[in-house]
Structure formats: structure tokens, C-alpha cells
Amino acid sequence: MHAENTNYIKSLSDKFYPEVKALRHYFHMNPELSFQEFGTAKKVAETLEALGIETQTGIAKTGVVGLIRGAAQGPTVLLRADMDALLLQEEAEVPYKSQTSGVMHACGHDGHTAGLLGAAMILNEMKDQLKGNVKLVFQPAEENEGGALPMIEAGVMENPKVDAAFGCHLWGNLKEGQVQLKRGPMMASPDMFTIKITGKGGHASAPHLAIDPIVIAAQVISEFQTIVSRRKDPVKPAVISVSMIRGGETHNVIPNTVEMCGTIRVFDKEVRKWIPETMESVLRHVTEANGASYDFYVEKRFPPLINDNAMTELVEKSAVKLFGSDRVEWTETPNMGGEDFAYFAEHVPSAFFFVGIAPDEATPVSHHHPKFAWNDENLKVSMQTLAQVAIDYLNQ
Structure with a gap:
């Protein structure tokens, strides 16, 4: 059954990839700063509603939450993506270049948002196999004030109560196609x-x-x-x-x-x-x-991001099913960057992981840089991994 699920996830990923890629391009061309993600949130909500997914908007100003209810009773797993862009003039020569002067997606949040929508498409097709619920959280303002805590304070962890949380970040120092994991303290x-x-x-x-x-x-x-x-x-x-x-x-x-x-x-x-x-x-x-x-x-900004060991090991098993052990790696070195997914990890057992976007080990991609750019194909890794993790958590 596990192999069947994994193969089906891959086939659905291929099916939905053109739409997810188009969504990524839309978000990249229309970047919005922290707590100003009104157009992004509108596009996210329209996409979820078109899939028939229960959708709430206006949470912590611009946050969006979708809920996929499985066929059987069970726990609720939260998947999170951040939506905000940066104050930066884009210099990357891509056909979907930012149309907003002085603002660009230079940290991959356009891919996080599109990737989670891709995972939503996959999971929505497989909801009859889910023993529980998937809560899809599209969060504002990770780059500055932090939208995770306001969303939690607005009740995103309840109705239904969240039991575990997962998120990922496209990572420029990691070769594309790779998934990187860290037990315990991951970000500062x-x-x-x-x-x-x-x-x-x-x-x-x-x-x-x-x-x-x-x-x-x-x-x-x-x-x-x-x-x-x-x-x-x-x-x-x-x-x-x-x-x-x-x-x-x-x-x-x-x-x-x-x-x-x-x-x-x-x-x-x-x-x-x-x-x-x-x-x-x-x-x-x-x-x-x-x-x-x-x-x-x-x-005081975000707390340290501390991964739960059991949840991180679950991500490893899910990623190995999809990509094989040679594309899944552990690191013992935490990262001094900050990430407000840490607030979710303070509330429930959670795991955050990196998805590589560097063309090769010798060519890292610099985040927060005007020439920041990455291959759309990396969307498949994030959407497949998030979907597989959700299914494996609920059905374990």
C-alpha cells in the first residue's frame, strides 16, 4: 500500500505540476510585503475553493487556511507555507520577473505557497485514504514581524485541534533534488x-x-x-x-x-x-x-526552531519512499537564520526541513539577493514531500 500511495503521489504531482508552476509564476510576478499579501491570499483562496476545500480568509489580516477532511476520523496535521516577499529590486532575468518595482520574491516564498497548493491538490485527490484531517496554513509576514504567532492567537491550532505540524524551505546551499533534515535545534x-x-x-x-x-x-x-x-x-x-x-x-x-x-x-x-x-x-x-x-x-523575535525527533524521522521515511536514501541527508549543523515556524513547533510536535534548489554543490543560490532564481522543477520535491508526510503521519 505504501508503494501504491507513493507512486500515486508522483503521478498526481506530474498531473498538477503545470498548474502549480503557473501559480508560482503568478506569485513571483506579483510579490507583496509582510501583512500586505492581499492579492496572494486572494489567489490562494480561489485555488483552494476551486478544489472544493473548506477555506477561511483574513486570519491575522492576510492569512488563509484550508481544511481537507479525511474519510475516517483521526488526528489533524498542519502544513505551512509563508507568502511574503522582500524589499528588493529584481535583477534575475526570468520571463516571470517581478512586476512590482522594488519588491521581489528573493527567498522562495512564492515556491512555498505554490508548493503547498500543489500538496493540497494531491491530498484532496487522496482524501478518501486519509484517517484524519489536513490543515493547510498560508501564513503572512515571515520575513519581518512574523505571522505565525498572530495566526496561532487567532485560533489556527484549533477546530479541529492540530496534533503535528510540518513545513519546508527551499534552500540555496543544498543541491536541487535533495531533502535535508536536522534533529533538535535547527534555526536560531x-x-x-x-x-x-x-x-x-x-x-x-x-x-x-x-x-x-x-x-x-x-x-x-x-x-x-x-x-x-x-x-x-x-x-x-x-x-x-x-x-x-x-x-x-x-x-x-x-x-x-x-x-x-x-x-x-x-x-x-x-x-x-x-x-x-x-x-x-x-x-x-x-x-x-x-x-x-x-x-x-x-x-524578542521568533523563538529557536526545535525539531521533534520523531516527526523529523517520519519526514526522513516519507522522503526516502519518494526519492531514495541517496537524496535524503542529515545535518548536525544548525542554521543561525531565524524562522517563525518555531511558534508552531512550540505548540505541537513538528519538523521543518530544507529542499535543495542549487544547480550543483559548487553553485549555491544566494537568498535575499536581487538575482535569486531557481528551477520550477523543484516544486515537485516540496509538494510531493509535504503530501507524503501528511499521509504517513495520519495513517501511521
């Missing part, structure tokens, strides 16, 4: 911080009469690096990056203030709490020693 919490150091401005020729916030900022940045290299347990990875510093206007004036911002990336919840506390301790001591003051603000 991408928290942000902003700092303002206030000193006392003055003439650059008389620094003794001023309190120079530029020198103080330099000391603070240097001390921040020792938090990771000398104060933190080295077996618990973390990154503190100051990625913006702004202060002063001209060569002969010491400014009153310096502003900085950056990111904190960790996989451990205790380390996530400890690092900002330690950063503030550094700020307090360095500014007090120099007669300055500071403002410090941390914006």
Missing part, C-alpha cells in the same frame, strides 16, 4: 537590539571637555565580543553582531549621541535570556565609567 532565535549612548558633545580639538560617545561605543562593541568568546559556555552556540552604528556629522565635532543596532542569535532558551542581561551589564559599567548614559532595547 533572531532577536534584535538597539542602543543609544548619550555623552556630551564638543569640539573635536578639545576632547577633555566632552564625553565622547564614539569612543564609548567602540569599547562597548569590543566588550560585547567577549560575551560570546569568554563568558558563554562554548558548547552553546551564539552570535552577537552589531550591524549598524551611527554618530556624528562632521570631522571636527564630537557628537552628543551614538546609536547602534544588531542581532542576537541563539538556540538555547537560557542563553537567550542571559545574553541581553550581560549586554546591559557591559553597557552600564562602560558608560558609568566614562560619565555617559545609555538606552537599551531588545525586541
Whole structure:
């Protein structure tokens, strides 16, 4: 029966591929930013409704949820895709180039959305074989504020209650046709911080009469690096990056203030709490020693994405059925990028995985780049894997 299901999934994938490819091109040509995905959501809802799938719209502003009810009673599995694009002018020479100036799909979310619609088409054809329900979640705003938590708060995990969740990301550092898995911590919490150091401005020729916030900022940045290299347990990875510093206007004036911002990336919840506390301790001591003051603000973004071992192993079995063991690989190295699928993983046992889009190992595809582009054929891998995982979870 397993082989029959897998072969049927592949044949349905071939059947629906032209439509899924056309959907991907539509989404790519009409990119929309976070919480502005009105046209994308409309197209998603129309596609689901045309299939006869129960559809809800306007969840967390632009989110869409479809529900496929199986022939038999059973658990509910959630499959998720993100829909938003990026503020970037497209330079990739493709026939379906972005028609919106300054906005493009440079991270593959057009493929995530189209791929999940493809999985929906497959699963809808096979609903008589499902022992339970499939909830199809099309989420806004992964790139910025994060739409997963607002959708959860709007009740997406209930009615019917979700028992497990799966999602995937097209990945430019992985050869196309490959599926990559990771047990446990997979992606980091991408928290942000902003700092303002206030000193006392003055003439650059008389620094003794001023309190120079530029020198103080330099000391603070240097001390921040020792938090990771000398104060933190080295077996618990973390990154503190100051990625913006702004202060002063001209060569002969010491400014009153310096502003900085950056990111904190960790996989451990205790380390996530400890690092900002330690950063503030550094700020307090360095500014007090120099007669300055500071403002410090941390914006907690998504939590670390922690895969459930059993769900990740289920994805492996499903992917091996489809593609063979040589196209399914494990990695022991987590990724410092952030992903708000983490909120779903906090609620139910979940697994997130990567689908390769690089033409070969020597030619990675750069995400968030104006020339970001990938082969439509990779849609088949994502739609087949999501469909097989859903069926295997419900019918295990």
C-alpha cells in the first residue's frame, strides 16, 4: 500500500505540476510585503475553493487556511507555507520577473505557497485514504514581524485541534533534488537590539571637555565580543553582531549621541535570556565609567526552531519512499537564520526541513539577493514531500 500511495503521489504531482508552476509564476510576478499579501491570499483562496476545500480568509489580516477532511476520523496535521516577499529590486532575468518595482520574491516564498497548493491538490485527490484531517496554513509576514504567532492567537491550532505540524524551505546551499533534515535545534532565535549612548558633545580639538560617545561605543562593541568568546559556555552556540552604528556629522565635532543596532542569535532558551542581561551589564559599567548614559532595547523575535525527533524521522521515511536514501541527508549543523515556524513547533510536535534548489554543490543560490532564481522543477520535491508526510503521519 505504501508503494501504491507513493507512486500515486508522483503521478498526481506530474498531473498538477503545470498548474502549480503557473501559480508560482503568478506569485513571483506579483510579490507583496509582510501583512500586505492581499492579492496572494486572494489567489490562494480561489485555488483552494476551486478544489472544493473548506477555506477561511483574513486570519491575522492576510492569512488563509484550508481544511481537507479525511474519510475516517483521526488526528489533524498542519502544513505551512509563508507568502511574503522582500524589499528588493529584481535583477534575475526570468520571463516571470517581478512586476512590482522594488519588491521581489528573493527567498522562495512564492515556491512555498505554490508548493503547498500543489500538496493540497494531491491530498484532496487522496482524501478518501486519509484517517484524519489536513490543515493547510498560508501564513503572512515571515520575513519581518512574523505571522505565525498572530495566526496561532487567532485560533489556527484549533477546530479541529492540530496534533503535528510540518513545513519546508527551499534552500540555496543544498543541491536541487535533495531533502535535508536536522534533529533538535535547527534555526536560531533572531532577536534584535538597539542602543543609544548619550555623552556630551564638543569640539573635536578639545576632547577633555566632552564625553565622547564614539569612543564609548567602540569599547562597548569590543566588550560585547567577549560575551560570546569568554563568558558563554562554548558548547552553546551564539552570535552577537552589531550591524549598524551611527554618530556624528562632521570631522571636527564630537557628537552628543551614538546609536547602534544588531542581532542576537541563539538556540538555547537560557542563553537567550542571559545574553541581553550581560549586554546591559557591559553597557552600564562602560558608560558609568566614562560619565555617559545609555538606552537599551531588545525586541524578542521568533523563538529557536526545535525539531521533534520523531516527526523529523517520519519526514526522513516519507522522503526516502519518494526519492531514495541517496537524496535524503542529515545535518548536525544548525542554521543561525531565524524562522517563525518555531511558534508552531512550540505548540505541537513538528519538523521543518530544507529542499535543495542549487544547480550543483559548487553553485549555491544566494537568498535575499536581487538575482535569486531557481528551477520550477523543484516544486515537485516540496509538494510531493509535504503530501507524503501528511499521509504517513495520519495513517501511521
